[in-house]
Amino acid sequence: MEVKPIVLIGKIIQLQPLTLDHIPGLFAASDPAIWKYMLYGDITTENDMRNWVQDMLERAERGTDLPFAVVDLTSGREVGATRFLEIRPQHKGLEIGGTWYGPKYQRTGVNTECKYLLLKHAFETLGCIRVQFKADSRNERSIKAIKRIGAKSEGILRNHILLPDGTYRHSVYFSILADEWSEVKKKLEKMHGLQLAE
Numbered sequence: 001m002e003v004k005p006i007v008l009i010g011k012i013i014q015l016q017p018l019t020l021d022h023i024p025g026l027f028a029a030s031d032p033a034i035w036k037y038m039l040y041g042d043i044t045t046e047n048d049m050r051n052w053v054q055d056m057l058e059r060a061e062r063g064t065d066l067p068f069a070v071v072d073l074t075s076g077r078e079v080g081a082t083r084f085l086e087i088r089p090q091h092k093g094l095e096i097g098g099t100w101y102g103p104k105y106q107r108t109g110v111n112t113e114c115k116y117l118l119l120k121h122a123f124e125t126l127g128c129i130r131v132q133f134k135a136d137s138r139n140e141r142s143i144k145a146i147k148r149i150g151a152k153s154e155g156i157l158r159n160h161i162l163l164p165d166g167t168y169r170h171s172v173y174f175s176i177l178a179d180e181w182s183e184v185k186k187k188l189e190k191m192h193g194l195q196l197a198e
Contacts, residue, residue: 012074013113015114094122136172157173161174
Protein backbone atom coordinates (compact mmCIF):
# COMPACT_ATOMS: atom_id res chain seq x y z
CA MET A 1 0.00 0.00 0.00
CA GLU A 2 1.79 3.12 -1.25
CA VAL A 3 0.11 6.37 -0.21
CA LYS A 4 1.45 9.25 -2.26
CA PRO A 5 0.21 12.72 -3.27
CA ILE A 6 -2.58 12.66 -5.84
CA VAL A 7 -5.23 15.04 -7.18
CA LEU A 8 -8.78 13.68 -6.77
CA ILE A 9 -11.45 15.38 -8.88
CA GLY A 10 -15.18 15.27 -8.28
CA LYS A 11 -18.15 17.15 -9.72
CA ILE A 12 -18.05 20.10 -7.33
CA ILE A 13 -14.66 19.89 -5.62
CA GLN A 14 -11.08 18.91 -6.23
CA LEU A 15 -8.74 17.55 -3.58
CA GLN A 16 -5.25 18.93 -4.15
CA PRO A 17 -2.13 17.88 -2.23
CA LEU A 18 -1.66 20.58 0.42
CA THR A 19 1.10 23.14 -0.21
CA LEU A 20 2.21 26.46 1.25
CA ASP A 21 0.46 28.15 -1.68
CA HIS A 22 -2.90 27.18 -0.15
CA ILE A 23 -2.31 29.19 3.05
CA PRO A 24 -4.02 32.50 2.06
CA GLY A 25 -7.07 30.74 0.61
CA LEU A 26 -7.44 28.43 3.59
CA PHE A 27 -7.18 31.33 5.99
CA ALA A 28 -9.83 33.24 4.02
CA ALA A 29 -12.15 30.21 4.24
CA SER A 30 -11.50 29.56 7.93
CA ASP A 31 -13.70 30.64 10.82
CA PRO A 32 -12.85 30.60 14.58
CA ALA A 33 -15.76 28.24 15.34
CA ILE A 34 -14.17 25.53 13.16
CA TRP A 35 -11.33 24.92 15.61
CA LYS A 36 -13.45 24.36 18.74
CA TYR A 37 -13.20 20.56 18.58
CA MET A 38 -9.96 20.31 16.65
CA LEU A 39 -6.64 19.30 18.17
CA TYR A 40 -4.60 22.28 16.98
CA GLY A 41 -5.80 25.19 19.09
CA ASP A 42 -7.31 28.40 17.71
CA ILE A 43 -6.33 29.63 14.27
CA THR A 44 -6.99 33.36 14.21
CA THR A 45 -4.21 34.76 12.01
CA GLU A 46 -2.68 33.86 8.67
CA ASN A 47 0.52 32.99 10.55
CA ASP A 48 -1.48 30.48 12.64
CA MET A 49 -2.69 28.94 9.38
CA ARG A 50 0.89 28.85 8.08
CA ASN A 51 1.97 26.98 11.23
CA TRP A 52 -0.91 24.54 10.79
CA VAL A 53 -0.07 23.88 7.12
CA GLN A 54 3.62 23.43 7.96
CA ASP A 55 2.67 20.92 10.67
CA MET A 56 0.58 18.98 8.13
CA LEU A 57 3.46 19.03 5.61
CA GLU A 58 5.89 17.74 8.27
CA ARG A 59 3.51 14.87 8.98
CA ALA A 60 3.39 14.13 5.26
CA GLU A 61 7.21 14.05 5.19
CA ARG A 62 7.15 11.45 7.97
CA GLY A 63 4.69 9.37 5.96
CA THR A 64 1.98 9.31 8.62
CA ASP A 65 -0.40 11.74 6.88
CA LEU A 66 -1.40 12.86 3.39
CA PRO A 67 -3.10 16.30 3.61
CA PHE A 68 -5.33 17.85 0.95
CA ALA A 69 -6.74 21.30 0.29
CA VAL A 70 -10.42 21.09 -0.70
CA VAL A 71 -10.94 23.39 -3.68
CA ASP A 72 -14.28 24.47 -5.16
CA LEU A 73 -14.26 23.66 -8.88
CA THR A 74 -16.45 26.63 -9.86
CA SER A 75 -14.52 29.39 -8.09
CA GLY A 76 -11.12 27.73 -7.81
CA ARG A 77 -11.03 28.80 -4.16
CA GLU A 78 -9.94 26.76 -1.16
CA VAL A 79 -12.96 25.87 0.97
CA GLY A 80 -11.31 23.68 3.59
CA ALA A 81 -8.94 20.80 4.18
CA THR A 82 -8.91 17.08 4.92
CA ARG A 83 -6.36 14.30 5.08
CA PHE A 84 -5.43 10.68 5.33
CA LEU A 85 -3.77 10.10 8.71
CA GLU A 86 -2.73 7.17 10.90
CA ILE A 87 -1.49 5.57 7.68
CA ARG A 88 -0.60 1.94 8.42
CA PRO A 89 0.59 0.29 5.18
CA GLN A 90 1.50 -2.99 6.88
CA HIS A 91 -2.11 -3.34 8.09
CA LYS A 92 -3.75 -1.86 4.95
CA GLY A 93 -5.52 0.78 6.97
CA LEU A 94 -5.76 4.51 7.46
CA GLU A 95 -7.96 7.21 8.93
CA ILE A 96 -9.80 10.03 7.19
CA GLY A 97 -9.93 13.12 9.37
CA GLY A 98 -8.71 16.56 10.29
CA THR A 99 -11.53 17.72 8.02
CA TRP A 100 -12.88 21.25 8.11
CA TYR A 101 -14.78 23.52 5.74
CA GLY A 102 -15.59 27.22 5.73
CA PRO A 103 -19.10 27.96 7.08
CA LYS A 104 -20.49 28.63 3.59
CA TYR A 105 -19.62 25.07 2.52
CA GLN A 106 -20.86 23.22 5.60
CA ARG A 107 -24.11 21.28 5.14
CA THR A 108 -23.63 21.22 1.38
CA GLY A 109 -22.56 18.39 -0.93
CA VAL A 110 -18.89 19.23 -0.32
CA ASN A 111 -18.35 16.85 2.61
CA THR A 112 -20.19 13.96 0.97
CA GLU A 113 -18.20 14.28 -2.23
CA CYS A 114 -14.95 14.73 -0.31
CA LYS A 115 -15.53 11.54 1.68
CA TYR A 116 -16.61 9.70 -1.48
CA LEU A 117 -13.38 10.63 -3.29
CA LEU A 118 -11.19 9.69 -0.31
CA LEU A 119 -12.98 6.41 0.41
CA LYS A 120 -12.98 5.40 -3.26
CA HIS A 121 -9.25 6.05 -3.48
CA ALA A 122 -8.56 4.24 -0.19
CA PHE A 123 -10.48 1.08 -1.05
CA GLU A 124 -10.21 0.89 -4.83
CA THR A 125 -6.70 2.23 -5.47
CA LEU A 126 -4.77 1.75 -2.23
CA GLY A 127 -6.42 -1.56 -1.35
CA CYS A 128 -7.34 -0.66 2.23
CA ILE A 129 -9.18 -3.25 4.29
CA ARG A 130 -10.24 -0.66 6.90
CA VAL A 131 -10.80 3.10 6.94
CA GLN A 132 -11.49 4.70 10.29
CA PHE A 133 -12.84 8.04 11.49
CA LYS A 134 -12.87 9.67 14.92
CA ALA A 135 -14.58 12.67 16.45
CA ASP A 136 -14.72 14.53 19.73
CA SER A 137 -17.66 13.05 21.65
CA ARG A 138 -19.07 16.60 22.06
CA ASN A 139 -18.99 17.32 18.33
CA GLU A 140 -22.50 16.25 17.39
CA ARG A 141 -22.25 17.70 13.87
CA SER A 142 -19.17 15.61 13.00
CA ILE A 143 -20.61 12.45 14.54
CA LYS A 144 -23.83 12.89 12.58
CA ALA A 145 -21.87 13.46 9.34
CA ILE A 146 -19.75 10.33 9.89
CA LYS A 147 -22.82 8.19 10.58
CA ARG A 148 -24.56 9.67 7.55
CA ILE A 149 -21.93 8.32 5.16
CA GLY A 150 -22.43 4.80 6.52
CA ALA A 151 -19.54 4.32 8.96
CA LYS A 152 -20.19 1.99 11.90
CA SER A 153 -19.60 3.11 15.48
CA GLU A 154 -16.92 1.16 17.35
CA GLY A 155 -16.93 2.85 20.73
CA ILE A 156 -15.40 5.68 22.74
CA LEU A 157 -11.82 6.12 23.91
CA ARG A 158 -12.22 8.04 27.16
CA ASN A 159 -9.71 10.78 28.07
CA HIS A 160 -8.11 10.00 24.74
CA ILE A 161 -6.49 13.34 23.93
CA LEU A 162 -5.47 16.34 25.99
CA LEU A 163 -6.55 19.44 24.04
CA PRO A 164 -4.53 22.70 23.96
CA ASP A 165 -7.00 24.33 26.40
CA GLY A 166 -6.48 21.52 28.94
CA THR A 167 -9.78 19.75 28.22
CA TYR A 168 -9.80 15.95 28.14
CA ARG A 169 -11.27 14.77 24.87
CA HIS A 170 -13.20 11.53 24.58
CA SER A 171 -12.93 10.25 20.98
CA VAL A 172 -15.72 8.33 19.25
CA TYR A 173 -14.35 5.86 16.68
CA PHE A 174 -16.06 4.66 13.51
CA SER A 175 -14.97 2.49 10.59
CA ILE A 176 -15.85 1.18 7.16
CA LEU A 177 -14.40 -2.17 6.10
CA ALA A 178 -13.51 -3.25 2.58
CA ASP A 179 -16.45 -5.65 2.34
CA GLU A 180 -18.82 -2.81 3.35
CA TRP A 181 -17.50 -0.33 0.79
CA SER A 182 -19.74 -1.36 -2.12
CA GLU A 183 -22.89 -0.64 -0.08
CA VAL A 184 -21.50 2.61 1.31
CA LYS A 185 -20.46 3.63 -2.21
CA LYS A 186 -23.97 3.00 -3.58
CA LYS A 187 -25.48 4.99 -0.73
CA LEU A 188 -23.17 7.96 -1.32
CA GLU A 189 -23.76 7.90 -5.07
CA LYS A 190 -27.52 7.77 -4.56
CA MET A 191 -27.47 10.57 -1.98
CA HIS A 192 -25.81 13.08 -4.26
CA GLY A 193 -25.60 11.63 -7.74
CA LEU A 194 -21.88 11.22 -7.26
CA GLN A 195 -21.14 8.48 -9.73
CA LEU A 196 -17.97 9.72 -11.34
CA ALA A 197 -16.11 8.67 -14.47
CA GLU A 198 -13.62 5.87 -13.89
